[in-house]
Amino acid sequence: xxxxxxxxxxxxxxxxxxxxxxxxxxxxxxxxxxxxxxxxxxxxxxxxxxxxxxxxxxxxxxxxxxxxxxxxxxxxxxxxxxxxxxxxxxxxxxxxxxxxxxxxxxxxxxxxxxxxxxxxxxxxxxxxxxxxxxxxxxxxxxxxxxxxxxxxxxxxxxxxxxxxxxxxxxxxxxxxxxxxxxxxxxxxxxxxxxxxxxxxxxxxxxxxxxx
Amino acid sequence: xxxxxxxxxxxxxxxxxxxxxxxxxxxxxxxxxxxxxxxxxxxxxxxxxxxxxxxxxxxxxxxxxxxxxxxxxxxxxxxxxxxxxxxxxxxxxxxxxxxxxxxxxxxxxxxxxxxxxxxxxxxxxxxxxxxxxxxxxxxxxxxxxxxxxxxxxxxxxxxxxxxxxxxxxxxxxxxxxxxxxxxxxxxxxxxxxxxxxxxxxxxxxxxxxxxxxxxxxxxxxxxxxxxxxxxxxxxxxxxxxxxxxxxxxxxxxxxxxxxxxxxxxxxxxxxx
Numbered sequence: 383x384x385x386x387x388x389x390x391x392x393x394x395x396x397x398x399x400x401x402x403x404x405x406x407x408x409x410x411x412x413x414x415x416x417x418x419x420x421x422x423x424x425x426x427x428x429x430x431x432x433x434x435x436x437x438x439x440x441x442x443x444x445x446x447x448x449x450x451x452x453x454x455x456x457x458x459x460x461x462x463x464x465x466x467x468x469x470x471x472x473x474x475x476x477x478x479x480x481x482x483x484x485x486x487x488x489x490x491x492x493x494x495x496x497x498x499x500x501x502x503x504x505x506x507x508x509x510x511x512x513x514x515x516x517x518x519x520x521x522x523x524x525x526x527x528x529x530x531x532x533x534x535x536x537x538x539x540x541x542x543x544x545x546x547x548x549x550x551x552x553x554x555x556x557x558x559x560x561x562x563x564x565x566x567x568x569x570x571x572x573x574x575x576x577x578x579x580x581x582x583x584x585x586x587x588x589x590x591x592x593x
Numbered sequence: 594x595x596x597x598x599x600x601x602x603x604x605x606x607x608x609x610x611x612x613x614x615x616x617x618x619x620x621x622x623x624x625x626x627x628x629x630x631x632x633x634x635x636x637x638x639x640x641x642x643x644x645x646x647x648x649x650x651x652x653x654x655x656x657x658x659x660x661x662x663x664x665x666x667x668x669x670x671x672x673x674x675x676x677x678x679x680x681x682x683x684x685x686x687x688x689x690x691x692x693x694x695x696x697x698x699x700x701x702x703x704x705x706x707x708x709x710x711x712x713x714x715x716x717x718x719x720x721x722x723x724x725x726x727x728x729x730x731x732x733x734x735x736x737x738x739x740x741x742x743x744x745x746x747x748x749x750x751x752x753x754x755x756x757x758x759x760x761x762x763x764x765x766x767x768x769x770x771x772x773x774x775x776x777x778x779x780x781x782x783x784x785x786x787x788x789x790x791x792x793x794x795x796x797x798x799x800x801x802x803x804x805x806x807x808x809x810x811x812x813x814x815x816x817x818x819x820x821x822x823x824x825x826x827x828x829x830x831x832x833x834x835x836x837x838x839x840x841x842x843x844x845x846x847x848x849x850x851x852x853x854x855x856x857x858x859x860x861x862x863x864x865x
Binding site: 440446505574 | 596597601604606611614618663664672698699718722728729731740754758760761782784786794796815819
């Protein structure tokens with residue numbers, strides 16, 4: 383068995399163990415009213431719990447990979463003469479120094495990071511407004527028109543004006559019925575796709591395990 | 594519905610999906626001719642973007658967004674990886690490695706793996722870029738796109754409203770984009786601002802639309818089968834509910850209306 387075959391085998395064993403543990407564990411009613419059903423359900427739930435805790439630990443550690451990647455990319459860019467990367471690396475070094483010498487003081491974060499994120503959020507509003515105005519350029523069809531009309535109705539309906547009460551009623555109906563139905567349809571499609579992708583990974587058919 | 598019933602239905606659903614995946618892949622491999630497949634928006638543009646990138650020596654930008662391995666969004670990350678694998682494999686002739694970005698650190702190894710398999714062995718470490726999530730990610734990607742000037746942006750994963758910053762930046766620089774998000778707010782932004790948009794489960798069907806892989810097409814077919822069954826079931830339940838509320842509706846009339854709806858749905862599906 384080669385490395386790819388071994389990876390697929392491990393994925394299959396871990397995947398099947400976890401899914402069976404999650405589906406069958408912690409519910410004694412599945413195994414009848416016998417005296418051993420509680421113990422059986424508890425034992426079946428144990429492998430899933432252990433594996434999920436391992437995943438949580440690995441995800442927590444992966445932030446180190448992300449930071450290492452960020453530093454590596456910007457050192458490479460600095461070597462190619464990109465001066466903004468020097469700013470990023472200097473900021474990183476200074477923040478680390480500040481955090482260590484001031485025992486986790488978050489004032490630097492609040493003084494720099496929060497205003498910058500607020501500025502980006504304000505920019506996001508402008509980008510969204512611009513994007514909305516360009517919908518009819520990109521999608522000059524019935525769906526683009528419908529999209530713009532719905533956005534306008536919902537925006538007008540959210541205004542606190544008594545004159546716009548009929549529009550608010552329309553807006554509420556739109557949000558409660560068609561928008562809710564559309565959102566559920568999209569989420570249902572994503573859920574189906576997730577199940578098929580999950581089963582493919584479970585069976586070792588995913589490319590990451592096939593080599 | 595009590596917990597036991599939900600668990601039994603879940604086991605049945607997963608078991609049926611496993612059987613369907615195996616069956617569809619078996620028949621998919623046996624069938625030599627290309628299965629008639631749904632057309633997905635923007636898929637015919639991807640080869641053009643790749644060609645433009647090769648000719649002008651510009652990279653493609655591929656983004657997972659916040660789709661991370663290990664959490665609830667693992668399937669989206671795996672589907673994105675499969676999609677990107679086929680896109681990168683087509684861009685193999687380029688001297689410029691595609692840029693893969695993400696905001697979930699656990700996806701960094703997946704991004705490296707995709708590049709290593711689909712592009713070519715070599716130094717691709719700086720082509721996989723992680724940035725902190727949400728607005729910081731969007732700002733960093735927009736700034737990075739200004740420096741690297743990618744030939745096109747393919748954003749397939751998990752994005753929120755911050756997607757607007759990336760798409761606006763791309764639009765201002767004349768860089769084409771294709772976007773799909775498993776989050777609803779990101780999906781709405783993608784519809785409004787991307788040049789081409791995939792919706793919902795099309796994220797999971799996209800790999801089969803850019804490859805000759807019969808297994809991928811079989812998976813896309815299973816998605817369609819499940820979706821069709823759910824639409825059929827919902828239609829039947831709806832008609833049954835109508836027949837209770839409206840005494841004038843007779844059973845034959847309900848059956849005729851249901852049949853007409855199903856035929857119309859089938860015709861619309863075939864025309865797509």
